[in-house]
Amino acid sequence: MSDINPSFAVYSGLKSSGIDFVASVPCINLQYLLKLIDADPEIVHVPVTREEEGVGLCAGAWMGGKRPALLMQNSGLGNSINALASLDFLYGIPLLMIISHRGCEGELIVGQMPMGRLTPMLLDSMEIPRFSPSPVEAEASVARAWGVAATKKKPVAMLLDLQFWKGA
Amino acid sequence: MKRMEAISEVAAAAEKALIVCNIGFPSRELYAAADRPENFYMLGSMGLASSIGLGLALVRPERKVIVLDGDGSVLMNLGALATIAHNALENYLLIILDNCCYGSTGSQPTCTSQRTDLALVARAAGVQQVGTVTTPEGLIDALSGHGVVVARVDPGNADVPLIDITPEHIIDRFMRSFLPFGPFKIQV
Numbered sequence: 001m002s003d004i005n006p007s008f009a010v011y012s013g014l015k016s017s018g019i020d021f022v023a024s025v026p027c028i029n030l031q032y033l034l035k036l037i038d039a040d041p042e043i044v045h046v047p048v049t050r051e052e053e054g055v056g057l058c059a060g061a062w063m064g065g066k067r068p069a070l071l072m073q074n075s076g077l078g079n080s081i082n083a084l085a086s087l088d089f090l091y092g093i094p095l096l097m098i099i100s101h102r103g104c105e106g107e108l109i110v111g112q113m114p115m116g117r118l119t120p121m122l123l124d125s126m127e128i129p130r131f132s133p134s135p136v137e138a139e140a141s142v143a144r145a146w147g148v149a150a151t152k153k154k155p156v157a158m159l160l161d162l163q164f165w166k167g168a
Numbered sequence: 169m170k171r172m173e174a175i176s177e178v179a180a181a182a183e184k185a186l187i188v189c190n191i192g193f194p195s196r197e198l199y200a201a202a203d204r205p206e207n208f209y210m211l212g213s214m215g216l217a218s219s220i221g222l223g224l225a226l227v228r229p230e231r232k233v234i235v236l237d238g239d240g241s242v243l244m245n246l247g248a249l250a251t252i253a254h255n256a257l258e259n260y261l262l263i264i265l266d267n268c269c270y271g272s273t274g275s276q277p278t279c280t281s282q283r284t285d286l287a288l289v290a291r292a293a294g295v296q297q298v299g300t301v302t303t304p305e306g307l308i309d310a311l312s313g314h315g316v317v318v319a320r321v322d323p324g325n326a327d328v329p330l331i332d333i334t335p336e337h338i339i340d341r342f343m344r345s346f347l348p349f350g351p352f353k354i355q356v
Contacts, residue, residue: 021227044226046255048219049247056216057251060188060223063208063339065347068223086212087220091339 013142023054051076092153192272215244253294
């Protein structure tokens with residue numbers, strides 16, 4: 001265990017990347033990060049009903065000059081795949097995805113297991129770069145991930161598992 | 169009215185408004201009727217025109233954003249109506265061109281051909297300003313408002329070609345039409 005708060009480390013990474021637009025579908029592991037974002041007047045935060053809708057909102061916000069991030073559980077990746085391909089990849093739209101990775105070591109909910117196992121493979125097969133830092137590395141890793149998204153003009157994923165949110 | 173007529177009327181009256189247009193024949197009809205840099209032709213991601221337009225309107229409050237969507241596409245992303253209601257933007261207008269069918273895939277009927285009324289759905293989602301129009305005049309009147317307008321149009325597509333500009337060109341000129349430094353300078 002480190003002294004770094006994992007939610008604050010991710011938030012610091014968003015700030016140093018200049019992220020100023022966030023769409024979100026909540027996960028229990030994102031609750032503190034969402035509070036930090038809500039309290040930040042420099043970030044426009046839009047809760048959405050489904051992750052794919054968030055991909056659309058983030059694309060529109062980027063066209064409008066913002067730097068967008070989408071916060072979600074990995075289940076939401078499945079809800080977003082067509083939009084990531086036929087909107088973000090098609091037009092060259094950057095997107096930083098902050099994904100709470102459920103269904104891995106320590107998971108108590110059986111329904112999370114299938115998608116949890118498949119998530120890294122789905123990202124790899126879509127050629128979406130993924131980053132899974134420790135909390136100590138997270139601020140720099142988020143900034144690096146946004147840099148990749150902005151220069152390659154594509155979605156990237158921070159894939160953060162249960163151990164990460166426990167501060168390991 | 170025909171959908172092509174509705175789209176042409178909107179484009180002619182849009183002035184500097186940004187238009188986000190639905191996948192398939194609606195974008196092809198808009199491209200043929202009135203191509204302009206302020207048009208974003210959505211070539212994939214069925215269902216997301218309303219959401220792309222909402223994201224844009226949220227961060228560009230000084231610009232009017234008009235979304236030309238369809239009944240099938242709105243039915244695919246109904247949750248967006250709640251998000252639109254929740255944000256209640258005065259610079260955002262969603263026009264649902266309702267022809268009661270999936271016009272680009274062979275005119276299979278949608279639920280609006282039977283009991284579903286998307287104006288009522290929008291109202292129930294919490295959108296304050298909701299209208300239904302059946303004529304070009306009614307549609308033009310509605311353009312000065314915000315919220316959601318259901319425009320009843322006939323089934324059928326105009327005989328228009330495919331869009332022959334690239335996605336990169338569509339988004340590049342779209343962003344340059346309203347961003348002071350264009351799409352690339354401000355992003356990195």
